[in-house]
Amino acid sequence: MESERKERRIQFVCGTCASTLVTRDAWAEWDVAEQEWVLGAAYDYTFCHACERETRLVEVELTS
């Protein structure tokens, strides 16, 4: 159900410091029709900008 799917929202945080300043290695591909970069593929390498080092992401479910 669409309404149920919308209710479950998640956030990824750093497994070390719980910061939300985390990014993931990915490829962007140029979409000619949309005239913008679109996400092509996401890779396992994750980086925390608070720790300034590679990290492990933890999925947190948002309750609000």
Ligand SMILES: [Zn+2]
């Ligand atoms: Zn961190």
